[in-house]
Amino acid sequence: MHKYQNISAPVIKRLPRYYRFLGELLDKGVTRISSRELSQKMGLTASQIRQDLNCFGGFGQQGYGYAVESLYNEIGNILGLDHNYNTILIGAGNLGKAVAVHMSFEKRGFRLTGIFDNDKSKIGTKIRDIAVSDLAELEDFCKNNNTDAAILCVPKEAAPEIAERLYSLGIRNYWNFSHYDLSVQYQDIVVENVHLNDSLMILCYRITDAYEDQE
C-alpha cells in the first residue's frame, strides 16, 4: 500500500518537476529555499507550492523555507524511484534506440533488462550493452526473468498483437510510444502514453497562433 494515498493527480503530475528543480538546487549546493523563491524559479504561485508540498508532510518551516535535500528525497520516495522495476523495450528502431540510450532508467525507478525486435538486421546488435533479442524469444525471456514493465516503440499496427503477448505474460505496466490505445483493450493496466507528435502539433498551433496575433 502506498504511504501517500491522498495525493491528487495534478499534484502527482507536478512532482517530477519539483524533483528536477530540487535536484538542480542540490547540485548547486543550495540547502534551503523559501516557497517564494521556489515559486519564482518554477513559475508557480507560492501558495500553490505550499499547498502541494503540504500534501505530504511538514517540510516547510515558517521563516526557514524548505530543506532542499529532505524534500528531494521525500519526493523521490513518493515517486518510488528506488524501485528498479525490470523493464523490457520492444522495437529497436530509431525511437526505441533513442529511448534506450537517452533515458537514465536507474535514476527513474527502472532497470532495462531486455530489448526485442523482429527485424533480423537488428537482432544481435547491441544498444547500451544489451543485445537486441528476437521477439520470438519474448516468452522464454519473461519466464526466466521477472519483468515488471514494457516499453512499446513499435508501429501502431504491430502493437495489438505484441500487447496481447505481453499481457498474457502478466505484464501490466506500459510506457507506450506506439499510438495504440492499450487501455481500451486492457482495463487493469498502468499505462503512460507518450505522443511526441501531439506535442509537436501543439507547438505548431501555438506558433501559428502567435504569428496570427502579430498580423
Ligand code: ATP
Ligand atoms: P527502421 O527504419 O530502422 O526499422 P524505424 O524507427 O523507422 O526504424 P518503425 O517502423 O517505427 O521503424 O518500427 C520501429 C521498430 O519496431 C523497428 O525496429 C521494427 O523492426 C520494429 N517492429 C515492427 N514491427 C514489429 C513486430 N511485429 N515485432 C517486433 N518488432 C517490430
